[in-house]
Amino acid sequence: MDSFPAPALRLVEQMRAAAAENPARAIAFQGAPGANSHRAAMEYAPECLPLPCFSFAAALDAVSEGRAGCAMIPIENSQAGRVADIHFLLPESGLFIVGEYFMPIHHALMALPQDDGSFGPFTAAFSHPHALSQSRRYLMERDMVPLSHADTAGSAAHVAELGDRSVAAIAPAIAADLYGLSIVDTRVEDADDNTTRFVVLAKEPLDPASLAGQDAITTFVFEVKNVPAALYKALGCFATNGVNMTKLESYQQGASFAATRFYADIMGAPGEAPVDRALEELDFHAKDVAMFGTYRQARARG
DSSP: OOOOOHHHHHHHHHHHHHHHHOGGGEEEEESSTTSHHHHHHHHHOTTOEEEEESSHHHHHHHHHTTSOSEEEEEEEETTTEEOSOHHHHHHHHTOEEEEEEEEEOOOEEEEOOOTTSOOOOOSEEEEOHHHHHHTHHHHHHTTOEEEEOSOHHHHHHHHHHHTOTTEEEEEOHHHHHHHTOEEEEEOOSSOTTOEEEEEEEESSOOOGGGGTTSOEEEEEEEEEOSSTTHHHHHHHHHHTTTOOEEEEEEEOOSSOOSSOEEEEEEESOTTSHHHHHHHHHHHHHEEEEEEEEEEEOSSOOO
16 A cells, blocks of 8 residues: 655656556656655666655566566665665565666755744654664764654655654755755765665566676575585585675575575676586575576676
8 A cells, every 4th residue: 555645646646647658668666756766767767757666565566567667676775784675575576687776875854944944953854764874973963863754755745744844854855846845954974975776677587698798797595505514615606616796695584594595696697607607506505596687787896
């Protein structure tokens, strides 16, 4: 069920209607219009039709059900770490990663002005938990209580709907224009190099052969066997074949806690001899391996 604030609903309905006319051009994203994911979609594919969805799962469902050609999902931030639990979402959706996009993230503090045109004092600020984390020091120094909301732009729409001049929102600057707020301060993120990595998800994977001659990333999930040194042996498959692993995250699935699953990114693509050898060896040492896609590397690693 959608729970967008009323000021956002009109824009949401307009965007959904446009996407319904040409679903192949639509890119689904989580959040209200003006969210960072909206901006990422428009930068990644300027001719796309952005399709706002209330949750990550709803954005993936839009692709699975044919209402969008792909989805743009943030998976990690340089300050706040993991964003979407893509390792849980992808297996359930049946989608594949076909691209990645890195975007610098800059937050603005926005609010409704007082009757005399001044702002504040503010007691609290609404935003997505990751934006609040990325602006933690800024808020602490001003004694502003962080209040969680479903997304950044949605928090701006929520503040506009509340009409409370003692609370602010932390959101992309464009959200102030969309929802009738005024920007009180810019660049309120605590780190100048604040960056989020997005992945693009589609129904069909890219053929690794189509990436020949390009730097590629391959993403997969594997579960180690419940034996001593299981992870050591699994990672050795890549070390001995000279394949660079750029990301490794562990997580538990189910309540048994008997074995751990790992989400991994490696440099290279199936069809390349070192990658093929490493994955073949991994099949022997792991309980199972699920491929999530091979796609062009958007940013050099290392």
